[in-house]
Amino acid sequence: MGVTEPVLIAGQWQAARDVCGSFRAEDPSHGEPIGPAFPVCGGADIEAAVAAACEAAAALAAAAPERIAAFLDTYATLIDKDAETLVALAHAETALAAPTRLAGNELPRTSDQLRQAAKAARRFSWTQPVIDTTKGLRAHYAPLGKPVLVFGPNNFPFAFNAVSGSDFASAIVARNPVIAKAHPSHPATSKRLAELAHEALHACGLPLASVQLLYHFDNALGLQLAGDARLGAIAFTGSRSGGMALKAVADRAGVPIYAEMSSVNPVFLLPGALAERGAALAQEFFSSCTMGSGQFCTNPGIVIVPMTPAGDAFVAAAVEHFATAAPNVLFAGNVRDRLEQAIRALRDAGAELRAGGAPGDGPGHHYAPTLLSVDEAIFLAHADALQGEAFGPASLLVRASGVETMVAIAGCFEGNLTGTLYRAADGSDDDAWRQVAAVLRPRVGRLSCNKMPTGVAVSPAMNHGGPYPSTSHAGFTAVGMPAAIRRFAALHCYDGVPDDLLPVELRDRNPGAIPRLVDGQWTCANIMPSTGATP
Template sequence: MTHVEPLLLAGRWQPSLSLQGSFRAADPTTGEHIGPAFPVSGAADIETAVAAASAVAAELAAAPVSRVAAFLEAYADALDADADTLVALAHAETALPAPTRLRGNELPRTTGQLRQAAVAVRSFSWTQPVIDTAAGLRSHLAPLSKPVLVFGPNNFPFAFNAIAGSDFASAIAARNPVIAKAHPLHPATSQRMAQLAHTALVQAGLPAAAVQLLYQFDNPLGLALAGDARLGAIGFTGSRGGGLALKAAADAAGVPFYAELSSVNPVFMLPGVLAERGEALAQEFFASCTLGSGQFCTNPGVVVVPHGADGDAFVAAATSHFAAAAPMVLFSQGGLDHLADGVATLRGAGAQLLAGGAAGEGGYRYVPTLLSVDAEAFIAQPQALQTEAFGPVSLLVRVADTEAMAQVAAAFEGNLTGTLYRAADGSDDAAWQRIAPALRARVGRLINSKMPTGVAVSAAQNHGGPFPSTGHPGFTSVGMPGAIHRFAALHSYDAVPDPLLPVELRDRNPGGVQRNIDGVGTTADVGSAA
């Protein structure tokens, strides 16, 4: 009988209580199965996880902030110390480059997020205390006192992993239990991270059931779980179709659903910048589109380019880069199939194939692909021509002039990012000002003269945007303390005596917490001169 790995359930590692089958990871370069078998959970596992998390929610909400911060810091330290094992596991399951992407970028980003969350916990910066002395009212952001369910994506085995990424760090920082739904493409990586998390959690003196891990369950159970009113919120990163189905179930139960769904991240090449450095921009665009085999949520999926000699030269240079590129490894057969369907949809809507457009041999490979369409066709069929092709694929939209660019900008749906490349001499500034207002309303992050694939972990970051890029335009999934706000409740206290208030709302402020008192930001005590 095949051994099946245990679950982190109800505070301990244990066999599935309702095993519905098992699965294994695959090596994307060959398509062959690797590693041990992991459980597909049934209803008993899910019920146990929700009940256990609910049972410790109040205890975690009341836990000293020092313990929560200590857990986040200890977990980050443990991940750094185990880097060799983690990078090897993630590389085997995803084929992402080990030294540059996994060790050099993504793991440090992950541990950095955890440590930033710890800083926000210790400083109370995420709670935004407000005191109105005249009305006798005080408010702050506080724990939901319910579990948070986190769905991890396929493309970031560390930084967005359900058991370690930004959603996880944010939910824990707000002192909510987390039920992590690992992505089935990297189960061994998730398991190892969960082992480190569990050890750090117990050592910090927090309830052992505050962090749980489920690997896989079928779609009906997932919908039932998303619609469980015992949940305080859901964090989701993944496909638009799957996310919207889960969102509908959550909405029916009144469970807040914070989702990153899809984005084509439009890039506008203005005329002056193409004259200035068009050939270099073609290389920059190709490098961004194919980074990580194009499997980034901020991949430049649509690039708007003017007609004319400079625009034609940019297109010719970009086409040559794509045409010369070897097939690139994707994460899974499902991803390969979805990408092929996306390219077929774009071509069916009138996009012309300039390079690529086919699968490669061996494992899960696809040739970098470039397509082109005129602005008139794009504006006539904006939905089909904004189909997200998640991989090394991009669509060029050719436009006549600045006015046509503005019309194309107005045809975009909500996106995570929008970029305008402008000339250094200021010759594109008038065009920038004409196009930017329409683009600004449709993106979470407006970028000047650089590709969108970099996402800095910063308090000023917005990794979010209007629907359908995310489920809510007012929140970010990256950057502390802002990301924590998704998993918090606004608590107001009316005429509550000082000793009974949360510590950051009391008259005295020995910790120097930044507060808004009668409309003034200050670290002073109530009644003291600022």
């Protein structure tokens, strides 16, 4: 089988002990294997990783928040220093633009969210202490005391990587060991990130088994692992079929799984907005749909366009943009194949192909930007089939005769990550905006106005989540501290426990100006032991 790259298990880089096969990364632009061989791990390696993570859990849960923060800051600094190498690896494995997407956006975002996680650790913000002095009750969010399994996706080699992304950072802030399952689309990038994380663990004195990396394993073993009750939680970003399969076994084992799956992110163009700036909106839509070759979970997959002259002009302009664009590079052959299947399903359900709809010529994994359209009657009659995700540079236009029909269309959508409404600057669309938004709001995690959905800011106010089936739990986000951290925390309550035996953030003396809900009032003050009041 040949020599394969080492895995990171039990605090050390070592040869996989149970190799079931091997694979290499692929250059998507040419469809050729690149780089070294990586192992497909068997059950023995998975068991070793779980056992080591369980053994490290108690020590990591007891680690001082400052040490956790120091690890995250050190890791972020190492990533920044190694940017040139990381960008070169990720570009080779994904074909994402090196200067703009990777170096200019995603890598800085990754180190920034690690530093935001470090701040959350120092400020205890994720623990949300609540104190009732009258009843002698105190509660906060605390570590799970078990490992978190993180499945990384193919479309963000840094910012959602299993060993550097938001899920990873959130689990570590909550002081849980991470078993990182890398995506096989970018194994060398993941290995280099894990090397930097391992270096940071050494420097900060945390348990070395706090971070472990496996590159790939058989789907059956993945399902078996997801059903292991020793896990505290699972984070998954990927396809609906994969997420739902993992959720089924995790649910049976009582393991919480936070799965981000599929989303079409409907965009409603209201009449006034189109009349005001239709040509600019056509360009904005095209740019958003083809950004990163359309391989975003927030890609504008369905756009609702009024049946007006301005709507007709928008459609004509959009068709021109799509029809004249060069084929986009996709991550892998299976991504292209699934995109073709999704487009075929949309056409079978009644959508008309307006541009694209075919792979590019030559080697590599290319696909033409694709635009389809359907009228309101067909969409309303076949809404389930016509809102299937087409992961790639593809979108469906739905023509609507009026605001009443737009409201009906909004009511057909299942849960999505985002929903967008474009309104006119003069306020002429505001009544329509309110009508459509009232129906769309409970169906999306983030409601946007006058902006395409593809941008996801790393902010405490961001919700990168949404109603089922876009995610497995509507009340949680994968981006934004401290909310993202609480996915990997347990609510611990203390009843009548003496002050000196409580966790520090629940004691009478506030350890560092932490906002705490004391007897119904948010305060950073200490509690006076004699009265329970705050000074």
